[in-house]
Amino acid sequence: MSDISNSINQAIKSVVGLGPVGLHEPSFKGNEAKYLLECLESTFVSSVGKFVDRFESEICNFTGSKFAVAAVNGTSALHIALLLSGVKKDHEVLIPSLSFVASANAVTYCGAVPHFVDVDEKTLGICPKLLSEYLKNISMQKNGNCINIETGRIISSIVPMHTFGHAVEMEGIIKIANDYNLSLVEDAAESLGSFYHGKHTGTLGIAGALSFNGNKTITTGGGGAIITNDKEIASKAKHITTTAKVPHRWSFNHDEVGFNYRMPNINAALGCAQLEGISEILKNKRTLFNRYKKVFDDIDGVDLFQEKNNTQSNYWLQTLILDESKSSYRDDILKNTNDSGYQTRPIWDLLHTLKPYKNCPTAPLKNSESLEKRIINIPSSTYNNS
Numbered sequence: 001m002s003d004i005s006n007s008i009n010q011a012i013k014s015v016v017g018l019g020p021v022g023l024h025e026p027s028f029k030g031n032e033a034k035y036l037l038e039c040l041e042s043t044f045v046s047s048v049g050k051f052v053d054r055f056e057s058e059i060c061n062f063t064g065s066k067f068a069v070a071a072v073n074g075t076s077a078l079h080i081a082l083l084l085s086g087v088k089k090d091h092e093v094l095i096p097s098l099s100f101v102a103s104a105n106a107v108t109y110c111g112a113v114p115h116f117v118d119v120d121e122k123t124l125g126i127c128p129k130l131l132s133e134y135l136k137n138i139s140m141q142k143n144g145n146c147i148n149i150e151t152g153r154i155i156s157s158i159v160p161m162h163t164f165g166h167a168v169e170m171e172g173i174i175k176i177a178n179d180y181n182l183s184l185v186e187d188a189a190e191s192l193g194s195f196y197h198g199k200h201t202g203t204l205g206i207a208g209a210l211s212f213n214g215n216k217t218i219t220t221g222g223g224g225a226i227i228t229n230d231k232e233i234a235s236k237a238k239h240i241t242t243t244a245k246v247p248h249r250w251s252f253n254h255d256e257v258g259f260n261y262r263m264p265n266i267n268a269a270l271g272c273a274q275l276e277g278i279s280e281i282l283k284n285k286r287t288l289f290n291r292y293k294k295v296f297d298d299i300d301g302v303d304l305f306q307e308k309n310n311t312q313s314n315y316w317l318q319t320l321i322l323d324e325s326k327s328s329y330r331d332d333i334l335k336n337t338n339d340s341g342y343q344t345r346p347i348w349d350l351l352h353t354l355k356p357y358k359n360c361p362t363a364p365l366k367n368s369e370s371l372e373k374r375i376i377n378i379p380s381s382t383y384n385n386s
């Protein structure tokens with residue numbers, strides 16, 4: 001075992017104790033069972049019920065968003081957010097290659113094409129500086145649209161993703177969106193509880209998507225939400241996620257092709273209980289970060305990724321970044337930590353290398369390619385830490 005592998009193993013052990021310890025496990029310490037039972041007893045377990053309304057209003061309270069529409073998962077929330085922000089068939093949408101596959105899939109569901117761009121090593125999210133240089137070279141403006149000179153397609157939107165809960169440098173992204181006539185949709189699936197200059201991630205553009213999958217900061221089993229400050233987008237989102245049924249006491253009139261994407265009441269019941277505990281969860285995640293920080297500060301060749309100035313991270317997944325000179329040890333570290341019962345994992349394969357996406361337009365991705373080889377997520381649950 002290499003020295004660095006050994007040190008990292010020892011460091012994790014000193015913080016989380018003896019394994020096995022998972023990467024990220026949910027905790028149900030509050031009213032989860034109570035609300036689920038209440039939901040069963042009400043018989044309203046499906047897509048209408050008081051927990052859905054309550055969950056949406058509590059998401060608004062927590063994020064400061066004016067509206068929230070709960071959906072079956074984060075991917076469907078992002079799909080709807082993109083559709084309502086004006087993404088159409090054969091458009092291109094700028095997304096980071098360094099992301100989870102759902103970001104690209106949601107674009108594809110719209111009939112649009114992902115256009116992969118590079119990230120900033122400081123934030124792990126889209127780099128505004130590299131992007132504006134890139135767009136200057138590859139695009140032109142025509143009739144108020146941003147056109148990709150190479151493909152002739154309209155580039156209609158930009159979708160920053162707040163990796164592992166760390167906010168993208170949104171000021172630069174907002175400027176690019178304005179300068180190039182792009183709608184701004186945030187993939188905030190990983191960043192519930194993360195803020196940029198005091199504003200909740202997902203609220204800085206036209207719409208944002210949250211995820212409440214089992215491995216996220218809080219969970220509804222499976223679930224997501226579209227958040228927006230735009231009343232019309234919110235009411236359209238609610239309409240098309242509920243099969244576009246025109247409200248009526250008995251008739252089945254649907255005025256467009258809708259989706260069955262609405263979050264069931266039983267999932268929202270779980271969500272209401274989870275949200276009651278979110279400040280405790282966020283506090284514990286920060287404590288875990290600080291404990292890791294102490295031990296990783298003493299290990300050469302590796303950094304624990306830390307929130308940047310003027311941002312507040314939810315520290316969803318704790319993240320190690322190996323120095324360039326140590327990247328060849330990544331697999332050895334993954335093997336040794338997993339063998340010792342500490343679930344660690346590399347970051348996702350870059351999206352532009354995946355079979356369905358390898359022919360999509362792609363900017364130079366120097367930072368993404370370097371980071372992909374050097375990132376390791378380490379156990380990030382909060383249960384063994386409170």
Ligand SMILES: *Cc1c(COP(=O)(O)O)cnc(C)c1O
Pocket residue numbers: 073074075076078099100102103161187189190211212213222223224
């Ligand atoms: C989890 C996640 C999603 C999708 O969420 P699901 O609820 O799993 O559909 C989208 N984008 C990113 C970056 C994610 O991490």
